[in-house]
Amino acid sequence: MGRATALIAGRGALPAHLARALAASGVPFVIAQVEGFEMENPDRLPVETFALERLALLFDLLHERGVSRVVLAGAVTRPRLDPERIDPRTALLLPRILPMLGQGDDAALRAVVALIEEEGVEVVGAGAIAPDLLPAPGVLTEAQPGAADARDAVRAAEIVAALGAADLGQGAVVAQGLCLAVETLPGTDAMLAWVADVAGACRPDPKGARGVFFKAPKPGQDRRVDLPAIGPATVEAAARAGLAGIVIEAGGVLVLDRAETVARADALGLFLWVRPPCGSS
Template sequence: MLALVTGTGALPAVVAGAQSSPPLVCALEGYAPDGLQVDHWFRIETIGTLLHTLKQRGVTDVCLCGAIQRPGFNPLRLDARTMPLVPTIAKAVKAGEDAALRAVLGLFETRDMTVRGAHELVPDLLPPSGVLTQVRVPDDIDLQVQAAEEVSIEQGRVDEGQSCVIRSGQVIAREDARGTDAMLRGLLERPVKPMPPPGDDPFAAAMDFVGDMLDDAADWLSGPVAEARAQPGGGIFFKAPKPGQDRRIDLPTIGPDTARAAVAARLDGLVLEADGVMVLGRDEVVRVLDEAGLFLWVR
């Protein structure tokens, strides 16, 4: 029997709908999946009871799918079956998000449950390699992609997000805990302006520039980065798994909302790592990008 341990979003329903028999749907409290009836709610403080319940129900395979932000933890709500697991979980959390996820996988595996990736259960979630849109990839994109790959590796080393935006060879946005679509929307919310000419009052001009920088809340944006972000459009969205991550869990995902956000940000296109990024609603993603003149390259 398959159990889905879910967060929010459309992915859990896609996985459930592709199975020959309905899976058991277990959702983290506060993170209901879209379009699915939840069979069992749980908290981090009661994960021991969740594991016991799954064994009692005859679960043999588990798929962790859906989005969550780092949930809160209240020691006062720990139950008896979770108490023995606290040292293992606490040690993993201190080591970073990836270590914590691997520790969670281990909890299922030590109870003879096989952890399956969403892309294993629904292979079509991984798009084929190549350019999927009618819009072709520009000839001068190699340097942009190289810069994006370097940023992706750097983000992976510090256990951060899985995507970024590159414009004019500069990284102008990085994914954080808020997710991919929030990163893209942020490109429209607070553009950073390049240093204006001093005019008659250079002190006032400098103060205005500093105010803009503070309002943007991104002190790493300066010089050529600020100028790149202030451009009206262009650039690429890049998404790939973190180096060395366990691909059975937290594999990057995009969908139609990501495509629309990229269009709104007036990017040139999207580049995804082959066999490393799932695409929900692929036909709709391609349609949105083609209509807006953006490319989708799986490389």
């Protein structure tokens, strides 16, 4: 039996995926869900819900359950804290947390990780729990990227690196060398929906390369937290946007429901390319 693990859960399917992996390995675990950011829970797993205004109570839960390892999994946008709900112990932490909330997602996450580690609990990435979520480099689909797609992927990677340096999004859409959209706070689904509705007419050559959606972590990002993820819904959204395929950075993007994701891509004629990071051999 492995080390007792806590999943600090936000929105999306990732927490349930990790819970299944832990259960299959016989590892005891607890799911602590952030209030207001409910995870997808098709297996009806038991969940403890905590409020960020009472963060100290989460630490009590970790110690009560003998937790020595934590994974942050799922989407949590920066919340509005209710001062009236803050308990005295959590109030002592606020001088460290509040300044970070105004500096961007990376700074806020670093602050949370530091507080957890000070409780003597190790913070690990999702890949440590379910390494199969991080596929090896290669094209996973029947459809293959062409030379124009490869050029668009390079351009998109450059754009995402520049966005990440400013602590913005982790994705971009490029077609025929032109950036059609970048990912911002509304997220991937909103970006791809906009491309589907508006940006299709921006391609200079209607018969040329249809474009790619590229996704990667931010440069210098702590890869234990907030790794980007794709899944079957991402493939469907990319298809609605008229794109040729999806390109993700190897080792930096989680693929949820991989078999179904690849099957959907094959059915829709899209490629899914796990591309080595720029500059790697």
